[in-house]
Amino acid sequence: MIKNFIKGLLFGSVLGGALGLLFAPRSGNDTRRxxxxxxxxxxxxxEDLNRSLQRFTNSAKETQTLITKMIPELMTGxxxxxxxxxxxxxxxxxxxxxxxxxxxxxxxxxxxxxxHE
Known part of the structure; x- marks a missing residue:
């Protein structure tokens, strides 16, 4: 779900930017640049979003591992x-x-x- 949102966001950004550039009153070289x-x-x-998503995924996995390890210790205590x-x-x-x-x-x-009284 997050990936689809990110893809849609990127697609919309690129498309909006491209359309804005194509319809702007500039020369061909300026528009291409x-x-x-x-x-x-x-x-x-x-790339930033992908790195952030990867860091989030890694953090979630580490948290799950930590919780899985801590629950038996907590139960024993x-x-x-x-x-x-x-x-x-x-x-x-x-x-x-x-x-x-x-x-x-x-x-x-x-x-x-x-x-008895």
């Missing part, structure tokens, strides 16, 4: 963090569960005591 300069400029512009959190949280969770059991026992004892 101007047309030659316009074609050289269009060629340089196309996240997995290690999760495991470390679980290791640290597990004793805390057990203590909280134990405290909840003790509280439930106290509540049950209070309810039993209330019934």
């Amino acid at each position: 101007k047309l030659s300069l316009s074609l050289e400029e269009a060629t340089r512009t196309q 996240l997995q290690k963090d999760i495991e470390a959190f679980q290791f640290q949280a597990e004793p805390r969770i057990k203590r909280i569960q134990k405290q909840a059991e003790v509280l439930n026992e106290h509540i049950a004892q209070l309810e039993t005591a209330k019934k």
